[in-house]
Amino acid sequence: MTAAGSPPEASEPPPAPTEIDGRLLRTAFVLVLxxxxxxxxxxxxxVGIDTLAQEFRASVTEIQxxxxxxxxxxxxAVPSSGWIVDRFGGRRTWISAVVLFLAGSLLCALAWSVESLVVFRVIQGLGGGLLPPVGQALVARExxxxxxxxxxxxxxxxPLLSPVIGPIVGGTILGVAGWPWLFYVNLPIGLVAVLLALRFVAPHPPAAQGAPFDVLGAALLPPGVAALVFGLTEVGNGRSLDFVPVLLGLVGGVVLLMAYAVHAVRMRGVPLIDLRLFTRPPFGAAASALIILGASVYGAVFLLPLYFQAGRGLTPFAAGLLLVPQGLGAALGSVVVNRTIxxxxxxxxxxxxxxLIALGTVLFxxxxxxxxxxxIIASLLVRGIGLGMIxxxxxxxxxxxMPHAQxxxxxxxxxxxxxxxxxIGTAVLAVVLQTRLEARAHRGEPGVALAFADTFWWTLAFCLVAVIGATRLPRRSAATE
Known part of the structure; x- marks a missing residue:
């Protein structure tokens, strides 16, 4: 009881929920969809690149x-996602991204030339680039x-299952239907996702409607990243370093990224990507581990189907089946993490x-x-368990x-x-693979399997470098802090 005339005591905020309930599960599964x-x-x-090249009578350079x-x-799209959510709200941004992705998918299915297909893939990419960061932020808030x-x-x-399921789905589609169904297949999934989001995902009001957009950052960071990746991709496609677009991409990308770093540090407002986040533990350690692991994981996702098809003569469908154990391992690893995190x-x-990823890579x-x-199946299973634990x-x-606002x-x-x-990891491994194939062919060796083996040593090295960042992660569990 409070004394007469005295102000009532402020009630304490309710404690944060600790149990996984049905509402959270529904929200998370809708967003991850x-x-x-x-x-x-x-x-x-x-999987359908070769089919598309034949359909549009395009060269390898054009179809890539x-x-x-x-x-x-x-x-x-990815660097702009934070500002867009702050400006328009999370659920509205996520639903708009799905609609944009579906519009791009429909246009891709109706493409009449390789040029139109490339333009429509840009629309798809703008929507697809927003979905993972916005979805993760909404799940974290909920x-x-x-x-x-x-x-x-x-x-x-x-999401870890998509590289496993993709070749199977793609091979099945091309076996029973035409190439447009590679894109039509997105429409029912996306429409269901939108309807479920309207029903189960709570709207969050915009966090900073008046916050100005970092125009200079947007002119430096996304083009810099895109130019750097383009240059590396062209090298991976066999272009020489003296090829002018390759040099412009690599040098221009580095210059733009350096200029963005200077701008982000000096900017008084909120930059497109706040580099100061990387100086705060544990964000910096987590980020350094994540970028190296991305190189190893996605690089191997690029190499494995290519090896199964080019090195062992499997069809895309058969290669997808051989990758299933990695997906099953990822599911098993996630169960382990769920019980111990x-x-x-x-x-x-x-x-x-x-x-475990390194152990599963040794065989390759x-x-x-x-x-x-x-x-191979046993190694992929071990790799998958490791992937699910990171x-x-x-x-x-x-x-x-992180505070909710950030x-x-x-x-x-x-x-x-x-x-x-x-x-970058995929592009580097593509360069290494191309170089090793040429080197072994020059020496008259039966080069395909050995060239892939040489390249997998690099994915193993990426894992070892990732250990450096991982050793800086917290030593205590959440329950003991």
Whole structure:
């Protein structure tokens, strides 16, 4: 009881929920459905590249822009996601991104030339680039710091399955229908996702309607990242370093990124991607581990289907089936993380995951000895378990330590690093593979399997470098802090 005339005591805010309830599960699965759709589409289209080249009578150089254009659009969209969410609200941004992605998918299915297909893939990429960071930020807000690790470990495995399911779905579509269905398949998934989002995802008001957009940052960062990745991609496609567009891409990209770094540090307002986030523990350690792991993980996702098809003569469908154990391992790893993430230190989980990825990669450095399918399946299973043990702990320590207002921008920064690491890692491995194929062919060696084995040593090296960043992650679990 308070004394007469005295002001009532301020009531304490309700404690943050700690249990995973049905509402959170529904919200998380709806939001992750958008990410799954976008990543699945990228894999399906990669399977159909040869078919598209024949349909449009395009050269390899021309048709590779179907993939490159999507990637470059993705890199333009991700850095802007934080500001867009702050300005227009999370649910509205996410639904708009799905609609934009579906519009791009429909236009791609109706494309009449390779040039029109490339333009429509840019529209797809702009929508697809917003879905992962916006979805993650919304899940983090809904879950709160006590539940974010466990919910990510539950739903985070779904995007990991897309590189496994994609070749199977793409091969099946091309076996029974025409190439437009590579894009039509997105329409029912996206429409269901929009309807479920309107029903189950709570609207969040914009955080900063009056915040000015970082125009100079947008003119420096996305084009810089895109130019750098374009240059590396062209080198990976066999272009020489004395090829003018390659040099312009590499040098121009580095110059633009350096200029953005200076601008972001000096800017008084909120930059497109706040580089000061990387100086705050544990964000800096998590980011450094994430970018190197992105290079290793996505680089291997690029190499494995290519090896199964070019090195072992499998069809895309058969290659997809052989990758299934990696997806099953990722699901198993996520179960392990879900049960231990609040009890075991993030550093322990991530280092264990890196160790399993490295262990599962060793066999692929010995491809010259033609390992048997059971050994390959076992290695992929081990790799998958490692993959499932990394993402949730890293995102948990970042999102649980961030104020709600900073979640969209932190999510955008993490996703940009993940995409950047994966893009650069894939491009570097493509260069290494091309170089090793040419070197072994010049020496008259039976080069395909050995060249892939040489290249997988690089993915193993990426894992070892990632250990350096992972050792700086927190030593205590969330429950003991």
């Amino acid at each position: 958008g990410t799954f759709m976008a990543t699945l589409d990228a894999t399906i289209v990669n 822009w179907v993939t490159t254009a999507y990637l470059l659009a993705l890199l333009l 879950a709160g710091p006590k539940r974010i690790g466990r919910i990510i470990s539950i739903v985070g495995v779904i 609040d009890k075991v230190a993030p550093r322990t989980l991530v280092l264990t995951g890196i160790g 450095t010995q491809l010259g000895s033609a390992p048997s399918d059971p050994l 993402g949730a702990p890293v995102m948990n320590i970042v999102y649980s330590s 979640l969209p921008r932190a999510s955008g920064a993490l996703n940009l690093l993940n995409v950047l690491g994966g893009s």
